[in-house]
Amino acid sequence: MQIHGGYGYINEYPAERHFRDAKITEIYEGTSEIQRLVISAALLKG
Amino acid sequence: MDFRLTDEQLQVEEMVRALSRKEFAPRAAQVDEESRYPAENHRRLAELGLLGMLYPASFGGAEAGPVSYAIALREVAAGCASTGVGMAVTNMTGETIFRFGSDAQRSLYLPMLSGGKGAGAFAITEPGAGSDAGGLSTFAREDGDGYVLDGSKVFITNGAHACVTIVMALTRKSPRQISAFLVDPGTPGFFIGKGEHKMGIKGSDTVSLSFEECRVPKSSMLGAPGEGLKIALSALDGGRIGIASQAIGIARSALATATEYARDRRQFGQAIGEFQAIQWKLADAATELDAAQLLAFRAAYLKEKGVPYSKEASMAKLFATEAGNRACHAAVQVLGGYGYIREYPVERNLRDIRVTTIYEGTSEIQRLVISRALCG
Numbered sequence: 001m002q003i004h005g006g007y008g009y010i011n012e013y014p015a016e017r018h019f020r021d022a023k024i025t026e027i028y029e030g031t032s033e034i035q036r037l038v039i040s041a042a043l044l045k046g
Numbered sequence: 047m048d049f050r051l052t053d054e055q056l057q058v059e060e061m062v063r064a065l066s067r068k069e070f071a072p073r074a075a076q077v078d079e080e081s082r083y084p085a086e087n088h089r090r091l092a093e094l095g096l097l098g099m100l101y102p103a104s105f106g107g108a109e110a111g112p113v114s115y116a117i118a119l120r121e122v123a124a125g126c127a128s129t130g131v132g133m134a135v136t137n138m139t140g141e142t143i144f145r146f147g148s149d150a151q152r153s154l155y156l157p158m159l160s161g162g163k164g165a166g167a168f169a170i171t172e173p174g175a176g177s178d179a180g181g182l183s184t185f186a187r188e189d190g191d192g193y194v195l196d197g198s199k200v201f202i203t204n205g206a207h208a209c210v211t212i213v214m215a216l217t218r219k220s221p222r223q224i225s226a227f228l229v230d231p232g233t234p235g236f237f238i239g240k241g242e243h244k245m246g247i248k249g250s251d252t253v254s255l256s257f258e259e260c261r262v263p264k265s266s267m268l269g270a271p272g273e274g275l276k277i278a279l280s281a282l283d284g285g286r287i288g289i290a291s292q293a294i295g296i297a298r299s300a301l302a303t304a305t306e307y308a309r310d311r312r313q314f315g316q317a318i319g320e321f322q323a324i325q326w327k328l329a330d331a332a333t334e335l336d337a338a339q340l341l342a343f344r345a346a347y348l349k350e351k352g353v354p355y356s357k358e359a360s361m362a363k364l365f366a367t368e369a370g371n372r373a374c375h376a377a378v379q380v381l382g383g384y385g386y387i388r389e390y391p392v393e394r395n396l397r398d399i400r401v402t403t404i405y406e407g408t409s410e411i412q413r414l415v416i417s418r419a420l421c422g
Contacts (some may be wrong), residue, residue, distance in 0.1 A: 001400070005176050005408060006201045009401045011243035019400070020245070023378065024386050031382060033323045 051117070058114040059121065065094065066125030074126040077249035078394050081241070083207060084249050087129040091122070092162020097136050100284070101144035106157035112284070112346040116291040120339075123295030127398035128249030130295060132165055134288035135203045139166025139212060142281040143228070146269040151228060155210045164209025164231070169199040169255055170278050177411050179214075180275060184257060186215035186225060192264055193217070193227065195235070195257035201405075205253035206238050212281075213257075214274045224274035228266045235260030246397030283356050284349065285406045286363035290342040293370035293402045294335055300377035300395035301331050307381050324380055331373035338366035357419035364412035367402040374399045 001008035001015045008015040026032045051059065070087055077084050091097050099115040101107035110118070115137065123130030140159040143166075144152060159166050175182040184197025195215055205211065210228055217225040229236055239254035269277050305328055308319030318324050341362040348355035374396040378385035385392050403409045 002403065002408070002410075006171070006401075006404055009245050009404060011245070016245035016400075020397070023396075026379060027382055027386060031379070033321075033379075036323070 051113075054110075055114050055117055058110065059117045061094070062096065062118045062121040063124075065090065066121045070122060070125030070129050074128075074249075075388075075391065075394065077126060077128055078246075078398075079388075081243070081248040083132075083251050084126065084129055085207075087126065088132060088165065088207075089162055091129070091133055092160065095160065096122070096133060097162055098140050098156060098160025099137055100141040101152075101156055101160075105144065105152055106160040107140070107144070108160070112287060112349040113343060116287055116342055116346045119288050120291040120295035120298075123292040124299040125295075126249065127292065127296050127395075128247045130292045131247055131250045132204055132207075134285065134292060135168060136166040138281055138285045138288065139168055139208075139210065141284060142168070142212060142277060143210070143268065145280070146226070146273070146277050147228075148265075150265065151268065155228065158209045165204035165207045165251075167202050167204040167208035167211040168278075168281065169202050169205070169211050169213045171201050172198060173200050177408055179278065180222075180224070182214060182216065182224065184213070184215040185219070186217050186227065186262075188217070189261070192261050193267070195227065195229070195260040195262060197257050199255040201242065202253055202255055203405075204251050205255055206241065206251045211255070212268060212277075213255075214278055215257075217271050217274075223272045224278075225271045226268040226274040226277045227262055228268050229260070229262055233260055233262065244401070246394065246400055282406060283359050286359040286412075287342055287345050287349065289402055289406045290338065290345075290359075290362040290366035293367045293399055294338050294342065296395050296399045296402075297331070297335055297338075297370035297373040297377075300374045300392050300399075301328065301335065303390065303392050303395075304328065304331075304377035304380040307384070311382075318380075327376040327380060331369075331376050334365075334369035335373055338362070338369050341365050357416055360407075360412045360415040360419075363407065364409055364416065367399070368409060370399050371396075371403060 001019050004015045007013050095108035096118055098107035099110040102109045122133055143155050170179050172182050186193040186195050213227045213229050214224055217223050235258045237256045242252045308324050311318045345355050345358040345362045348358055377392045378396050381392055384390050
């Protein structure tokens with residue numbers, strides 16, 4: 001988005017839609033925070 | 047070093063915070079949903095002297111000073127980011143006319159701006175000239191007792207509601223000379239284009255402008271021929287403190303929502319605010335926003351003292367907007383799925399704040415300004 005500058009903020013270009021769409025992927029099907037728990041538990045289990 | 051605000055600054059903070067919470071925040075979701083310019087907010091800002099904060103009472107201003115202005119803008123933006131940016135550009139326009147205008151220009155336009163007759167707009171950016179503002183091509187041909195403007199501008203905040211627009215144009219192609227003009231709405235040959243459909247700050251008027259054989263009198267030039275770029279860069283220095291303040295306001299609002307949610311939301315038998323993962327997000331955001339506020343106040347303080355403040359303003363804008371973006375991402379994340387739902391304000395906060403690392407000089411340009419100041 002930043003590379004597009006002001007145009008990145010305008011609906012006519014897809015960049016802002018990709019930004020909005022991508023946002024949910026850090027939340028659903030297990031938040032990033034839960035993923036960190038899963039990963040660290042696996043690491044600490046040895 | 048006394049970090050306390052003065053009594054006057056505290057009064058401004060209290061007054062504007064109350065106004066923003068009571069009147070601007072309740073409408074902000076609807077303003078966003080409808081992409082509606084909140085004219086009633088603009089009128090209230092005028093009534094309370096918040097549109098002409100940086101020039102004297104003799105011209106209808108509130109002469110509140112840069113620190114009080116930074117505080118007021120932050121509080122307005124915390125309630126409604128769209129109202130905040132409109133207030134910022136109107137104040138910047140008025141201050142620029144105050145600093146560089148003739149007595150006639152000041153007497154005509156400054157009372158109109160502070161009185162809320164219309165907003166102020168600043169037209170530098172063109173389809174072919176964004177970060178490379180100096181590469182603009184709108185041309186002002188000298189013709190008899192006036193100039194004739196031809197060209198187009200894009201992404202102009204307040205463009206459709208302005209009672210005066212500062213327009214940068216070339217008055218000579220070789221060697222390049224850029225001058226500033228004050229153009230009134232309704233001037234023949236001056237056309238206002240459609241509003242852009244944006245990701246956020248949807249209540250802010252963002253339009254293109256076009257000039258087709260647009261004749262303006264010689265008296266409409268702001269400053270002397272060739273002073274256009276100097277005027278623009280000087281205006282943007284102050285504008286950077288404004289945008290830094292806007293970002294801090296939006297982000298603090300998002301952080302407050304996230305903090306309250308973290309107290310209430312229970313998972314795994316406890317409030318999620320008791321998990322370190324959540325606590326650290328809130329701590330990091332709060333720390334960075336306080337740091338951003340101190341950078342903004344430092345720049346405002348230097349400006350108030352009348353000493354150079356360009357590097358400091360640039361640092362404040364760069365840091366506050368990037369930290370503000372991080373804080374709004376964190377706020378959405380703390381709210382989880384609810385952070386993605388329109389009923390909660392954080393997704394709007396994130397959409398609103400995203401533009402702040404782009405307009406009034408991208409983060410990349412700020413880094414150039416700062417490094418040039420450091421390296422000489």
